[in-house]
Amino acid sequence: MVVTDTDIEDWRQVHNAIIPDELGFDDVRERLQRNHLDVAYLGEALVACTTVRPPSPDLAEPIVIVRVLPDYRRQGIGATLLERALGQAAESGGEGVATIVWEPNVDGLRFATAHGFTDEIDRYVPDGETSAYLTLRRTK
Numbered sequence: 001m002v003v004t005d006t007d008i009e010d011w012r013q014v015h016n017a018i019i020p021d022e023l024g025f026d027d028v029r030e031r032l033q034r035n036h037l038d039v040a041y042l043g044e045a046l047v048a049c050t051t052v053r054p055p056s057p058d059l060a061e062p063i064v065i066v067r068v069l070p071d072y073r074r075q076g077i078g079a080t081l082l083e084r085a086l087g088q089a090a091e092s093g094g095e096g097v098a099t100i101v102w103e104p105n106v107d108g109l110r111f112a113t114a115h116g117f118t119d120e121i122d123r124y125v126p127d128g129e130t131s132a133y134l135t136l137r138r139t140k
Contacts, residue, residue: 002028002037010039014049018067019102021126036088040081047072050085055094061137062089063098066111078111096137103132112136 002011005025012028023031031037036052046069053063064085068078089097099117101108115138122135 002032002039007037007039008032010046011037011049014039014046014067014069017069018105018108020129020131036092038081038084040077042072042077045072048077048081050081052085052088052092054092059098059135060094061096061098062092062094063100063135064089065099067108070107073107073111079115082115098135098137100133100135103134109134 002008008025008028012023012025015028016022028037031051034053038050039046040048040050048066048068050067051063051065053065055062064082066078066081066085068081086097098121099112101112101117103109113136117136117138119137119139120134121137123132125132
């Protein structure tokens, strides 16, 4: 669970390494007010972060997002973190579960579809960007 300033900075570091939307420290602190954020380590090494967004008026399903740094992928870390995030999402209520993946993140898309997130329910391109973010519902 992200609690300390160090946790916030570590979560931000993983997010910004994977997603081009460069978040500042205060951006993460604000997200912490409405989402459950976690960071993961392998020994002393920072390897991943997760986000669980509760259901909202815009989407009845909670959103789970798992981000694993490239050097630590395909080792089961993402699957373990996803299971934990799914448990947190279930506690937040809502119907089903969804994720959001930046379309150029081929590894992220492969991970999401391998874990049942196959039903695309939204696609958006932020102002000033050319790549879409996909919202995928879990179907299995």
